[in-house]
Amino acid sequence: MLRHSFFLLGEFTRRDFKGRYAGSVMGFLWSFVQPLWSLALFTFLFSTVMKVSPGIGERTESFAIFLFCGLLPWMAVQEGIIRATTAITENAALVKKMSFPSGLLVWAVVLAALLHEAIALGLFLVVLGVTGQLSLSGLWILLVAVPLQIALTAGLGFLAAAINVFFRDTAQINSMLLQGWFYLTPIVYPLSLVPERFGSYLALNPLTPLVALYREALLGGTMPPLETLTPLLITSALSLVIGIVVFRRLKPVFADEI
Amino acid sequence: MNDHIVSARNLSKTYRVYARPVDRLVEGLLRRLRHTPFHALKGIDFEVPRGEGLGIIGENGAGKSTLLKILAGITAPTSGEVRREGSVASILELGSAFHGELTGRQNIVLNAAMFGLDRNQVIERTPGIVEFSELGRFIDQPIKTYSTGMVMRLGFAIATQVEPDVLIIDEALSVGDGYFQKKCMVHLKRDVNSGGTLLICSHAMYYISAFCKRALWLHEGKIEALGPTQEVVPRYEAYLDSKTDRAEEAPEIVEAAPTAPARIDEVRLLTGNTYRHKETLELEISWSCDEPEMAFHLGVGLNRPDEVEVASFSSHRSDGGPWTGKTHHTVRLEIPELPLVKNTFKLYVFLLAEDGLHIHDTSILEDAFTIEYEDYPFGIVAIPHRWHHGDDE
Numbered sequence: 228m229l230r231h232s233f234f235l236l237g238e239f240t241r242r243d244f245k246g247r248y249a250g251s252v253m254g255f256l257w258s259f260v261q262p263l264w265s266l267a268l269f270t271f272l273f274s275t276v277m278k279v280s281p282g283i284g285e286r287t288e289s290f291a292i293f294l295f296c297g298l299l300p301w302m303a304v305q306e307g308i309i310r311a312t313t314a315i316t317e318n319a320a321l322v323k324k325m326s327f328p329s330g331l332l333v334w335a336v337v338l339a340a341l342l343h344e345a346i347a348l349g350l351f352l353v354v355l356g357v358t359g360q361l362s363l364s365g366l367w368i369l370l371v372a373v374p375l376q377i378a379l380t381a382g383l384g385f386l387a388a389a390i391n392v393f394f395r396d397t398a399q400i401n402s403m404l405l406q407g408w409f410y411l412t413p414i415v416y417p418l419s420l421v422p423e424r425f426g427s428y429l430a431l432n433p434l435t436p437l438v439a440l441y442r443e444a445l446l447g448g449t450m451p452p453l454e455t456l457t458p459l460l461i462t463s464a465l466s467l468v469i470g471i472v473v474f475r476r477l478k479p480v481f482a483d484e485i
Numbered sequence: 486m487n488d489h490i491v492s493a494r495n496l497s498k499t500y501r502v503y504a505r506p507v508d509r510l511v512e513g514l515l516r517r518l519r520h521t522p523f524h525a526l527k528g529i530d531f532e533v534p535r536g537e538g539l540g541i542i543g544e545n546g547a548g549k550s551t552l553l554k555i556l557a558g559i560t561a562p563t564s565g566e567v568r569r570e571g572s573v574a575s576i577l578e579l580g581s582a583f584h585g586e587l588t589g590r591q592n593i594v595l596n597a598a599m600f601g602l603d604r605n606q607v608i609e610r611t612p613g614i615v616e617f618s619e620l621g622r623f624i625d626q627p628i629k630t631y632s633t634g635m636v637m638r639l640g641f642a643i644a645t646q647v648e649p650d651v652l653i654i655d656e657a658l659s660v661g662d663g664y665f666q667k668k669c670m671v672h673l674k675r676d677v678n679s680g681g682t683l684l685i686c687s688h689a690m691y692y693i694s695a696f697c698k699r700a701l702w703l704h705e706g707k708i709e710a711l712g713p714t715q716e717v718v719p720r721y722e723a724y725l726d727s728k729t730d731r732a733e734e735a736p737e738i739v740e741a742a743p744t745a746p747a748r749i750d751e752v753r754l755l756t757g758n759t760y761r762h763k764e765t766l767e768l769e770i771s772w773s774c775d776e777p778e779m780a781f782h783l784g785v786g787l788n789r790p791d792e793v794e795v796a797s798f799s800s801h802r803s804d805g806g807p808w809t810g811k812t813h814h815t816v817r818l819e820i821p822e823l824p825l826v827k828n829t830f831k832l833y834v835f836l837l838a839e840d841g842l843h844i845h846d847t848s849i850l851e852d853a854f855t856i857e858y859e860d861y862p863f864g865i866v867a868i869p870h871r872w873h874h875g876d877d878e
Contacts, residue, residue: 235598242584242595249586249627324581326558326573327599393509479561482554483500 232328239335244342262302262347266295273415282417286446292360295351296445297414297438300372303344304380304434305405310336311384312391312398319485329481330474333388337381341373351445362447371450372440375463379433382466385474392477392484414438430455433462489532489570490651490682491556496529496565498551525551527706529565535650538683540693540714542721543703549686550655552703553577556684557653571650574600578655579640585629589620589639592628596640600647610646617672618642619665638665645672651682664746667843670695674840690718691842747774747781747845752834755817758854762867763822766854771815772836772846780809782841785818786833790852795830795865801841809839824866829855 248254273279274290281293314332315322322329355361391397412434413421421429429435436459439451501520503509508519526548533539541549554560555567557575582599583592593614597607615624618639620631628636644652652673670692677683677696687693693700693714700717702710710717755767770783782801788794798818800806808814832853836846 231598231601231603234604238595238598242587242591245591246584246586320578320581321599323559324575324577325599326575393513395506482560 232331235327236331236334236338239331240338240342243335243339247339258343258346259350262295262298265298265302266291269294269298269415279416279420282419285417285419286442286448287360289360292355292446293417293442294415296442297412299344299348299351299445300376300437300441301409301412301414301434302347303340304376304437305409306340306343307337307380308383308387308405309398309402310340311380312387312401314384315388315392315481316395316485322485323482329478330385330471333384333474334381337377337384340380341377355445360446365444365446365448368440368444368448368450372437372444375440375459376437378463378467379437379459382463382468382470385470386466389470389474389477392481408432408434412438431458433459435459488535489568490535491533491570491684492568493529493531493556494566494568496526496552496555496562496567497524498526498548498555498560499524499563524706526555526562526703529703529708531701531708531711533651533682533684535570535682536677536680537699538677538685538697540697540700540718541684541686541703542688542690542693542700542718543709544725547703548706549703550577553653553655553684553686569651572601572647573651573653574644574647574649575653576640576644576655577653579644580628580636581640583628583636583640586627588627589618589624589631590615592639593643596643597647600644600649602647614639614642614646617646617668634662634665641665641669645669645676648676648681651684652676653684655686656688662745663843663845667838667840670840670843690722693718695840695842745845746776747779747836748772749834749836749846749848750813752832752848752850754850754854760823760825760854760856762826762856763824766820766823768818768820768832768834769815770818770834770836770848771813773813775812777810777812780807780839781814781845782806782808782837782839783816783818784833784835784837784841786835788831788833789865790829790831792831793865795825799837799841801837807839823856824868825856826865826867827856828865829853 248257251257253260270291273294280290281287285293287293311333314336315329318329318332321327321332352361387397387401411429412432413429414434418426418429418435418439436451436456439455440459443449443451500523501509502523503512503520511517512519529552531539541552543549551560553575554577555562556569557573557577558567558569559575559577582596584595587595590611593611594607597610597614598604602610618624618635618641620635620639623631623635628639631639654673673683673696683696685692685696697714699712700710700714700721701708702717702721710720749770749772751769751771753769755769756765760766768785770785772781774781782799783806784797784799786794787796787798798820800816805816808816829852832850834848834850835844836848837844
């Protein structure tokens with residue numbers, strides 16, 4: 228049963244991945260171009276114009292590298308949640324006419340987002356290697372970061388996907404919330420620049436430790452102290468449980484409500 | 486443990502109908518009822534033994550599709566229980582699971598996986614699916630380039646080659662060209678004969694009669710009748726007849742395209758257009774087909790202009806045909822001693838496939854012939870009869 232689910236999940240992910248780039252001239256290359264474009268824009272805006280620099284205590288002096296470490300997980304989380312929100316409603320034809328575990332549709336977009344991230348990550352590692360800044364000593368930290376990231380994305384994704392079936396405004400609300408979440412996470416600026424009285428709130432943001440884990444992992448750092456990870460651990464676990472429970476409860480009537 | 490592959494216990498389904506989306510939110514948050522309930526199914530009980538076909542009939546809105554969706558596991562019943570043993574595949578809408586950007590072959594994998602096949606089974610059965618679908622080189626083209634008929638062929642090919650223990654079909658057979666329809670029917674018939682279980686919902690009673698030992702008649706969400714097809718279907722038809730004005734209900738007409746594999750060339754009355762009671766009528770029907778291997782039966786319907794069915798003649802029920810071995814056929818139907826007494830009549834000529842079910846082509850002769858009457862009888866036919874007075878004995 229589980230094996231079949233994995234097979235079907237693979238097929239859904241493939242369908243998503245292939246379907247997205249089918250018919251476009253650059254096709255699959257878009258998964259490189261998109262993050263590079265964000266990187267260029269943010270670097271120009273925050274580094275060149277606004278003179279933000281990674282600052283003391285960060286492992287790189289290059290703003291672009293500092294930024295990309297944060298953009299990588301962010302883009303996967305954002306893409307995963309946004310696409311999961313409409314994963315059920317967009318596949319109304321499937322959900323209404325076929326009998327299959329519809330939760331796989333959510334897992335598939337989360338997985339596809341992760342694949343995009345992996346491609347961008349590969350490219351990033353090559354760039355680091357070419358510029359002589361590659362350090363593999365911290366990469367194992369990703370083994371902690373990625374599962375937590377998947378749990379967080381999938382959990383929120385399941386919740387949003389289920390609610391969106393009944394309340395279509397969810398998709399709109401979500402993109403607004405995510406925009407806020409991006410700027411309230413130290414991705415385009417270091418945590419050290421945040422005034423003291425806000426800093427402690429930002430540390431409660433589960434993405435703050437996730438971004439920190441990525442920076443440590445990709446720039447040859449070490450495992451951050453466990454207590455700084457608490458918001459991420461709690462939020463990931465909670466959202467996964469709540470998301471799956473809510474999705475399961477509402478799933479039997481999806482076909483009637485889409 | 487019994488040998489019922491599908492059993493439904495006291496199934497009910499109630500939909501909540503909201504006037505506006507916001508009502509749903511209000512109800513959810515404030516616990517104030519804002520919906521009107523719609524009872525799609527009420528207390529449905531039945532069982533389907535392994536290897537039997539069950540036909541689900543009823544008018545539009547009677548709950549047929551809802552019942553099939555519950556049986557297929559797509560939606561949950563509001564109350565009651567469905568038990569299914571073995572694998573179930575459903576075709577509620579052909580091709581609904583396809584992704585237009587992916588090729589036919591890629592869609593086979595995805596679709597077959599959704600029907601529950603694992604990777605090895607998919608690899609094993611793909612050639613069979615490609616062959617059944619007859620898509621040829623199109624199988625490696627994106628589905629979006631397919632015609633509706635091609636999509637349908639692929640959809641049906643997958644669902645049948647999956648060989649589920651239970652196959653659920655909702656009206657899916659009624660699309661596509663005649664040739665493929667026939668192929669599907671032959672396949673399904675073989676499936677039922679070899680122990681497959683079939684649940685079909687259709688408005689076409691000949692499908693129900695062909696595949697199903699028993700029929701379930703749904704009326705306004707309840708079981709109106711459940712029993713042998715030959716008992717339930719006539720009751721349902723009688724009900725429909727009593728409801729609709731017969732004149733509005735014309736028979737199903739299939740007219741073959743000039744490119745169809747078989748088409749009627751000509752229908753003519755050899756004995757003219759006016760008859761008297763007890764004269765002989767001869768009707769000549771000629772048709773062409775592409776393949777000499779094709780075998781045919783003919784059906785002729787005799788109707789009054791207001792569509793009252795007066796008589797029917799079918800070669801597969803009366804020792805005519807099947808006719809085969811040629812690409813051009815001419816057959817003569819002789820009706821000696823016309824029992825008709827008056828009126829003008831209409832003739833329907835059906836070119837049928839070997840199974841006597843599938844219609845290749847139809848030809849209609851409006852005002853085909855008139856009976857000139859000499860006296861003024863009531864009714865349509867004169868039936869030989871005698872009178873016996875008690876004093877005569």
